[in-house]
Amino acid sequence: MRATLIDDLPDEKLATAVADLVRPGGRWRKVDRGYTQAQQWIVRWPDGRSVFVKSGTDALTWGWLEAEIGVYAAVDAPWMPRLVASAGDGQGCGPVLVLEDLHEAQWPDPWEDTMVAAVVATLEEVHARTAPAGLPPLSDRRDVLHGWPLVARDPRPFLSTGLAGARWLERALPVLEAASARADLSGDALLHLDLRSDNICRHRGQVKLVDWTWACRGNPVFDTCAWLPSLHAEGGPRPERIAPGQPEFAAMLAGYFCSQAGLPPQQPGSQRRAVQRAQAAAALPWAARELGLPDPGDAPREGVPR
Template sequence: MYLHEDETMRIERALGQAVKSAERIQGRGYTNNRRWLVRLAHDRTAFVKHADDAITAEWLRREYEVYDALRLDVVPRVLGWYDDGELPVLVLEDLSDGDWSPPWSREKIDAVLATLRAVAGHAPPPGLPTARSTHMGEDNWPEVAADPKPFLSLGLCSADWLDRALPVLLEAARPEQLDGDSLLHLDVRSDNLCFRAGRAFLFDWNHAAIGNAQFDVAFWLPSLRLEGGPEPEEVADVTPELAALVAGFFAARAGLPVIPQAPMVRDIQRRQLEVALPWAARALGLPTPS
């Protein structure tokens, strides 16, 4: 695919070498970043993420800072970086020859759990926010209680069920459940995972934070089930409070207007809520949402 002159310039400055050809990658990721698989000299390839606007530029800068600090063998290697102050470019190791899920297997699930243990055991890079201070600590069940209409418009439960369940959900999903001192990815899902040689590689690190080591596991479980994997309870022993937090995250967002910079997000949030809400209800001993 044709690269514009300014795109070629940024990518080549990030790499320090010429680009022979580029193939645009479509349908991966929920943001408006431009993504390419580029071919270099000696038939080597690399994955390129190019910011598309001011918001994605800031996200990409955060992601690069985390990559630059990580010393883990379950993240792609950084091959280049260029920032002209407007639209930065990040170049990573090409993992396109790896295995991508779904479908899921027990071996892949175990590989993800092993990766998340390695992440939680890695010293957090300096300057990361606490998970409680990020979007994960905001807009949860209190927002649903204040204005239940967007949530109820999804049709996943009745107003009567919500009235009965809200006191329990509000008590369980307290933001301090996010607290801890472990490195967190905060966006674990199949789009951000690739499998190679029995290991699960984790990428897209712009939301990294410090908090409860179990939260990354808890947040991943609804999407795993949505893609044909086991029920959350069959994968990991997650506290009811974290199940409530995960459900509240999706409940407070899925019914809101589409995000222009990430137009697919609301739909996937609704689908994950279809798993997370009954999971939280089971974990807390609440009636099945109806």
């Protein structure tokens, strides 16, 4: 999905940092995707050169950006955007990451079979890499990913999404929770962990994976599976066509998205919950099919318990 560009002016400190790292001047245009709290920019100069600039807005996004800069410093591969420059604290504005400009690349909207196959092949290359030292293990995020206990404690946010009814949830929850708990997250492969159409493009025939904020090490099959709900929600094939026979990962991913989709927005104007609901709408039926449960979409919609 290609982002929208909006003419805007950066903070003076950020403009100075990019002038020091790359060159001064240029036309700044803000990248509007709505999925991230970080600021993203395309800067283009009169001679045609352009770069992508990413900066944080607070301590949380600064930490995310520092982690992403660490990945670019440790991994050099054709499926990553080319690193132009970076700074740990550019002119007092926090970390700054400057990458090649991929705005004019081919972004999957809609998904085509050839692009899906190219991404699958690229993920095989990514997962053949041993994760750099220092990347956290995927297993550290098990408590966040294993979302069914959160739904069990308070099912109202999930039920408010309309994806299933209370009776269906009562029957399915023990099966889903047990399957999710069995998911094997261990491994040493490099994982991206945030694949969606806004993080995948093809540039000069090469698939590029962008936004490495959540990179970690672990089971590569989970990384592929984590992409599949958004792929299906965006018009791609059912998840089991790409990764058949993965009931535990399907249950875990459904639990994560279902535990998040009905919560209040994290910030005004954020599209995160809408994206998570779309992913939940793809992941939950996938988990049901893998585990032999009734289709949640066929269940009657009882009222949300109060």
